[in-house]
Amino acid sequence: MNKKNYICIVCIGFFVLPEALYAGVRDHLIEDTSNNLSCYSYKPYLGKISNTKDFDINSTEFELTKSNKLILNGDVVLDFNEGLLKAGSAIIDRDKNIIEYTNDGYITLSNGLFSSKSGLFDQANKALFLTNGEMFIPDRNLIISFDELSGGVENDMNIAGASITSCGDPSEGWSLEAKSLNIDNVSKRGLAKNLTLKLFDKNVLYLPWIPFSISSERTSGFLEPSLSYSSDGLDATIPYYRVLSSTSDLTIAPRIIASRGTGLELNIRKAHNKKFLRNLDLTYLSKDKEFSREFEEKKGSRWAYSLGDSFQYKNYFGYLDWSKSSDQMVLRDIPGENISIGSQRSENLAQTLFFKASYSNLDISLKHEGYQSLNPILTNGYKKSPEVDINYQKNINQFNVSYRMNYAKFDADLIHGYFGYKTMGGYVYRNDNPIEGSRIYSSLNIENKKIYKNLKISSELGFKNISYDIKSSMMDVNDVTVPNALVKLSSSFFNSSNGSVKIIEPKLVLGYVGYEDQINNPIFDSDELSPNNQLFNNHRFSGLDRIGDQKFYTFGLSYQKIVSGMKKVKIDISKKIYLEDRKVWLNPMTEMTMTTGMTMHAEPIVAMASFMPKKNSMIMMYGGLDEETDSMMLGGLNLKKSFAKGSLGYSRRYRRMAGSFNIEMDYSEAFAAYKITQNIDLLAKLKRDHATDINIESLVGLKYQNCCIGVQLTISDKELSKYIGFDSNENYQYLDNAWNNIIDIENKSRINLSFELKGFNSSFDKMSRLFNNSLLNY
Numbered sequence: 001m002n003k004k005n006y007i008c009i010v011c012i013g014f015f016v017l018p019e020a021l022y023a024g025v026r027d028h029l030i031e032d033t034s035n036n037l038s039c040y041s042y043k044p045y046l047g048k049i050s051n052t053k054d055f056d057i058n059s060t061e062f063e064l065t066k067s068n069k070l071i072l073n074g075d076v077v078l079d080f081n082e083g084l085l086k087a088g089s090a091i092i093d094r095d096k097n098i099i100e101y102t103n104d105g106y107i108t109l110s111n112g113l114f115s116s117k118s119g120l121f122d123q124a125n126k127a128l129f130l131t132n133g134e135m136f137i138p139d140r141n142l143i144i145s146f147d148e149l150s151g152g153v154e155n156d157m158n159i160a161g162a163s164i165t166s167c168g169d170p171s172e173g174w175s176l177e178a179k180s181l182n183i184d185n186v187s188k189r190g191l192a193k194n195l196t197l198k199l200f201d202k203n204v205l206y207l208p209w210i211p212f213s214i215s216s217e218r219t220s221g222f223l224e225p226s227l228s229y230s231s232d233g234l235d236a237t238i239p240y241y242r243v244l245s246s247t248s249d250l251t252i253a254p255r256i257i258a259s260r261g262t263g264l265e266l267n268i269r270k271a272h273n274k275k276f277l278r279n280l281d282l283t284y285l286s287k288d289k290e291f292s293r294e295f296e297e298k299k300g301s302r303w304a305y306s307l308g309d310s311f312q313y314k315n316y317f318g319y320l321d322w323s324k325s326s327d328q329m330v331l332r333d334i335p336g337e338n339i340s341i342g343s344q345r346s347e348n349l350a351q352t353l354f355f356k357a358s359y360s361n362l363d364i365s366l367k368h369e370g371y372q373s374l375n376p377i378l379t380n381g382y383k384k385s386p387e388v389d390i391n392y393q394k395n396i397n398q399f400n401v402s403y404r405m406n407y408a409k410f411d412a413d414l415i416h417g418y419f420g421y422k423t424m425g426g427y428v429y430r431n432d433n434p435i436e437g438s439r440i441y442s443s444l445n446i447e448n449k450k451i452y453k454n455l456k457i458s459s460e461l462g463f464k465n466i467s468y469d470i471k472s473s474m475m476d477v478n479d480v481t482v483p484n485a486l487v488k489l490s491s492s493f494f495n496s497s498n499g500s501v502k503i504i505e506p507k508l509v510l511g512y513v514g515y516e517d518q519i520n521n522p523i524f525d526s527d528e529l530s531p532n533n534q535l536f537n538n539h540r541f542s543g544l545d546r547i548g549d550q551k552f553y554t555f556g557l558s559y560q561k562i563v564s565g566m567k568k569v570k571i572d573i574s575k576k577i578y579l580e581d582r583k584v585w586l587n588p589m590t591e592m593t594m595t596t597g598m599t600m601h602a603e604p605i606v607a608m609a610s611f612m613p614k615k616n617s618m619i620m621m622y623g624g625l626d627e628e629t630d631s632m633m634l635g636g637l638n639l640k641k642s643f644a645k646g647s648l649g650y651s652r653r654y655r656r657m658a659g660s661f662n663i664e665m666d667y668s669e670a671f672a673a674y675k676i677t678q679n680i681d682l683l684a685k686l687k688r689d690h691a692t693d694i695n696i697e698s699l700v701g702l703k704y705q706n707c708c709i710g711v712q713l714t715i716s717d718k719e720l721s722k723y724i725g726f727d728s729n730e731n732y733q734y735l736d737n738a739w740n741n742i743i744d745i746e747n748k749s750r751i752n753l754s755f756e757l758k759g760f761n762s763s764f765d766k767m768s769r770l771f772n773n774s775l776l777n778y
Contacts, residue, residue, distance in 0.1 A: 025115045025134045025143060028106065031168065032707070038758065039168045039707035042138040044108045047079035055080040059090075068094045076101070084108045097123035112137055116149075127152045139216040140759040141166050144181070157183040162192070166759035167708035171201040174709050174757050176210075188215035199709070199755070212760060218243055223251070224757070226337050230750040232290065233258025237265070237337045247271045253338045260288045265338045278309040281339035283330070291333065302330045306341040306349070315358045323349035328376045332720060344720060344748075348373050348380075363391040376723045377738045379414045379430070382524050400447045406544060409438040410524045417735055429732040435522045437470035441544040458488040464547050468521060480516040482547045484538050487511075500563040507556035507574075509536045515549035515583050523586055530655070531604040531624045531633050535574045546586060551579040566615065572608040603627050616642035632656065646674035646681075666690040679706050683714075694719055710756040715749070722746035 029040040049055055060074025070092040078085040078099070088103025100120045107114040116133025130149040136142070147161030159181040167173030178195035190212045197205040213219035220242045228235040239253035248270035256262045263285035270278040282305045292299045304325035311318050323341060325331065331342050342349060348371040356365040370383040387408040394401050415434035417427025445462035467479040490507040526543030534540055536556065540548030556574040560567060608622040620638040625631070635654040641647060652668040671685045680702065687697040701714035732738040 025113055025136045026168065028108070028113055028115075029136060037707065038141040039166060040136070040141060042113065042136065044110065044113065045084065046082050046108060046110060047084045049079045049081055070094060082110055099123070111139070125152065126154050137214060140214060142214075142759045146181075151183075152185075154185055157185065159183070164192070164760065165708065166757070167706075170198065173706060174199050174755075176757075176760070183214060185214075188213060188217065188219055189221075190214050199711075218249075221760075223338075224754055226752065226754045228750055228752040231748060232260055232333075239265075239338050244270075251338055255285075255337070257285070257334070260290045260334070261285055263334075265336060267339055273311060273313075276310040276312070279307070281306045281336070281341050283334060283336055283339055283341060285330075285334055288333070291329075300326070302326045302334065304330050304341050304349075306339075316356070317358070318355040319352075320354075321350050321352045323351065324372055325349060325374070328372075328374045329723060331374060342374065344718065346374050347378075348375075361392055361394050363389075365389045375721075377416070377429070377735065379412070379416045381415065381418075382410045382412045382434075384408050384410055384525065398448055398450075400449075402443075402445045402447070404441075404443045406441040407438065408441075408524070408544075411436050427735040429735050429738050435470060435472060435475065437468055437472075437522070439469075439524065439544065440467050441465070454491050454493075456488075456490045458486075460484075460486040466518075466521070466544065466547060470522065475520070475522070477521050478517060480518055480521075480547060482514040482516055482549070484513045484547075485511070486538050488536070500561060500568075503558075503560050503562070505558040507536070507554075507558070509554040509556070511538050511550060511552050511554075513538050513548060513550050516547070518546055518584055521545065526586065528586060531576075532606045532608075532622070535576050535604075535606060540582070540584075541586070546584055548582065549584050550582055553577055553579070566612060567610070568612050570608075570610045573605075574607075575603065575605045577603050604633060646672065648672040664691050680704050708758045710758065712752075712754050714752045716752070718748045718750075720746055720748050 026040070028044075029042055031039065032041055047056070056077075056079040057070075057072065058075070058077040058079075059072035061072070063071040065071065072090045072092070074088070076085075076087045076090045078090070085099070085101070085105065085107050087101035087105035090099060090101040090105070092099050098120065100118075102118045105114075105116060105119055107119075113136040114130065114133060115135070116130040119128065119130040119133070121128050128149070128151070130146070132147060133149065134143055134145045135149075137144075143165055144159070145163045146159045149157065149159045151157035161179070162181045163170075163175050163177045164181075165173065165175040167175070175198045176192060176195050177198065178192040180193045181190060182193075183190045191209060192212065193209045195207050195210060196203050197207070210222055211220070213221045221240070223239040223241050225236070225238045235255070235257045237253045237255045239251050242250045242252070244250055248268070250269075251265075251267040253265040254262070255264055263283070266280070266282040266284075268280040272278060282303065284301065284303045286301050287299065288302050291302065304323070306323040307320060308322075309320045325341075331346060332344050335344050351368075351370040351372065353368040354365065355367075356363060365388070367387040367389070368383075368385040369387065370385065371380055373380050387406065389407075390403075390405045392403045412434045415431045416429065417431075441464070443462060443464045445460055447458065447460045450457045461484075463481060463483050465479070465481045468477045470477055487510045488507070489509075490505060493504045495502045523545045524543070526541045526545035529540060529542055535554050538550070540546075540550065554574060554576040556572065558570070558572045560570040562568065603626075604624050605627055606622070606624045608620075610618070610620040612618050618638070618640040621636065623635040624633040626633050632654065633656050635652070637650070637652040639650045641649070648671065650668070650670045653665065654667075655665045666689070668688050668690060669686065672683070674682045676682055683699070683701040683703065685697070685699040686695060688694070689696050695717075696719045697717070699714060699716040701712065703713075704711045732741070
C-alpha cells in the first residue's frame with residue numbers, strides 16, 4: 001500500500017517503564033552484563049521501507065471507516081521510513097495523519113526504542129502522547145520509565161512519574177525517581193525535578209532538581225559526587241561540568257567541609273592551536289573555622305590557583321606556569337578533589353613565564369622564574385628575573401661550533417639557609433639582607449664526531465666563563481674563565497642466534513675541567529649533581545654558579561639481550577676515576593669533609609640492571625658505591641608483576657645526601673591490585689620512610705563495578721607536617737631550631753566514597769589516579 005507517511009518519529013530523551021512493564025523494552029535489547037561498560041546494546045531492525053512516502057501495514061484484521069480511519073486489530077506492524085511500530089491494535093486517521101494504538105505498543109527507531117500501554121502520534125506536528133511506558137536511549141544506554149509522556153519529538157518533551165536507570169535490575173544498581181522530567185531535544189539536555197537517588201534499592205539522596213545529558217556527545221551535566229570523612233568531619237563535593245564551546249569547558253564543584261566551612265573548586269580549560277591547552281584551577285574556602293581556631297588572626301578566606309598555558313606561532317614558543325596561594329598550608333589542609341594545584345606534600349608553587357624565538361642557527365629565550373614556598377619556615381628563595389639565554393650553533397666542515405650566553409638577575413627579600421649557603425653552625429633561619437645581583441655565564445664549545453670502523457669517537461674542546469655584578473660592595477667576587485675538554489670512545493658488538501640478539505657496548509670517557517678559585521662567589525641556583533649523573537660528562541653542578549674542576553676517566557660496559565623485540569636483560573657498570581682531588585665545591589673544602597665524610601678523591605662505582613623474565617614481570621635496580629669509604633651513595637629497586645587477577649609492585653630509593661639540606665633519604669613504596677571477583681577489585685598502597693621508621697602514607701580501597709554502577713570506597717592514612725606557631729615573632733638562629741619548635745607530625749586519616757551512575761555522569765577513573773604519583777612509574 002502506497003500512502004503518505006503517517007508516522008514520523010524522531011524522539012530523543014529517555015524514560016523507563018513501571019515495574020510491570022520493565023521486560024518490554026529489555027526484550028528488544030541485547031543483554032551483555034559480562035562487561036563493565038553497559039548492560040545493553042541496541043541493534044534495531046528498522047524494516048524495509050526507505051522511501052519517506054511509503055509504508056507497509058500488516059495486521060490480522062483491518063477495517064476502513066467512512067470517516068477515513070483505518071482500524072487495525074491483531075499483531076499490527078507498521079513499517080515506515082527508518083522505523084517500525086508494533087501493537088495489539090491501532091487506528092490510523094488518514095486525514096489528520098494521527099496514529100493511535102492500544103494493547104501494548106513498541107516503536108523502534110534508529111535513535112531510540114519506545115514501549116507503552118497506549119500511545120498517540122501526531123505526524124503533522126511531530127508530537128506524541130504515551131502512557132505507562134518506557135524508553136531506551138542508546139547514546140547513554142539509559143532506560144526511563146514514565147506514567148505519562150507528551151510533547152514534540154524535535155523540541156520539548158514533558159514526562160510525569162519518571163524513573164531513570166541503566167541497570168537491568170535497578171535493585172542491583174541505581175535509579176533516579178523523579179516527579180517530573182523535561183527533555184529538550186534541541187540542546188540534548190534534560191532536567192529532573194523532585195528526585196530521589198536509590199542505590200541498591202535504598203534511598204540515599206534527595207535533590208530538588210538535577211540537569212543531565214541525553215547525548216553521548218560532550219555535553220554539560222553533573223559528574224560523580226565525592227563523599228569523604230576525616231578529622232575535619234564530612235567533606236562533600238558535587239561537581240558540575242559545563243561545555244562552553246567546542247574547544248572549552250568548565251567544571252565547578254561546590255564543597256562543604258564540616259569543621260572548616262563552605263567553598264568551591266573550579267577548573268576552566270580551553271584547547272587552542274591544535275595541540276595546546278589553557279588551564280585554570282582554583283580552590284576557595286570562604287572562611288576556614290578550623291584554621292581560625294589555630295591562628296586567631298587568620299580569619300579571612302583561603303584560596304589557591306594555578307594557571308597554565310602554552311602557545312606556538314611559527315618559530316615563536318612560550319608558556320605560562322603560575323600558581324599562588326593565600327597561605328603556605330592551604331593545600332595541606334584542603335586537598336583538591338577535582339583540581340591539580342600541587343599536593344599535600346608539595347614544597348613550593350612555581351611562578352614561571354617563558355618565551356623563546358628560534359631561527360636557523362640561533363635560539364633566544366626570555367624567562368621569569370620564581371616560587372612561593374609552602375613550608376612556613378622556608379622563604380620563597382630567589383626570584384630569577386629576567387633571564388636571557390642565547391644559544392648559537394653552526395656546523396663548519398666536520399665541526400659543530402656552539403656558543404651560549406646566559407644573563408640572569410636574582411632578587412630576594414629574605415633567604416633561608418640551604419646547601420651551599422651555610423655557616424659553620426648550620427643553616428641560618430633567616431637572612432634579612434641576602435646577596436643580590438646579576439650573573440653572566442658564557443661558554444664556547446667545538447665538537448667533532450667520527451666513526452672509524454666499529455669505533456665511535458667524539459671530542460669536545462671549549463671555555464666557560466662566569467662573571468657577577470653584586471649589589472653589595474662588601475663582597476669580593478671572582479670572575480672565572482676555565483678551559484674544558486672531553487673525549488668519548490665507544491663501540492658495539494652484536495651476536496644474533498636463535499631469535500635473540502646480544503649486544504655488548506664498552507665505553508671510555510676522558511674529561512678535563514680547569515680550576516679557578518670560586519669560594520667567594522655567591523650561589524643563586526646551583527646544587528650538586530648525583531654521582532650517576534656525573535659519570536660521562538664534565539658537569540658536577542646544576543645551575544650556573546660553579547664550574548667544577550676535574551681530571552678523570554670513566555669506564556663503562558653495557559650488556560643487553562633482546563628476544564623477539566623484548567629487552568630481556570640490560571646491565572650497565574661504570575666507574576669514574578679522578579686523577580686529582582677536586583677543589584671547587586658549593587661549600588668550603590673543610591666543611592665538605594666534615595659534614596659528609598667524603599674525601600675529595602672519592603671515586604664512585606655505579607651499576608644499573610633490568611631484567612624482564614616475561615612480558616608481565618619487570619625487575620630494575622641501580623646502585624652507587626663510594627669505593628674509598630666503602631659506603632653506598634645511592635640505590636634503587638623496582639619490582640613489578642602482573643597476573644590474570646591483578647598486579648603488585650615494590651619500589652625502594654636510597655640516597656645518602658638528598659634534598660636542599662643533604663639529609664639521608666631511605667624511602668619505599670608497595671602496592672597491590674587484586675580482582676576478588678569479576679566485579680570487585682581490592683587496591684592497597686604503602687609508603688614508608690625507613691630513615692625515620694615511619695609509615696608516611698597508606699591506603700586500602702575497594703571498587704565495585706557492574707554494567708551500570710561503579711562504587712569506590714578508600715581508607716587512607718597520611719603522616720603530614722603540622723606547623724605550630726609558625727607565625728610567631730620568635731627569631732630562631734638556625735633552621736633546625738625552628739624545625740624542632742615549629743614542626744610536628746600530624747596523622748590525617750580519610751574515608752572517601754565516590755560512585756558513578758553509568759550512562760548518567762562522567763567516567764569512573766578515580767581509583768586508577770591513586771597511583772599516578774608513584775616511584776613505580778619512573
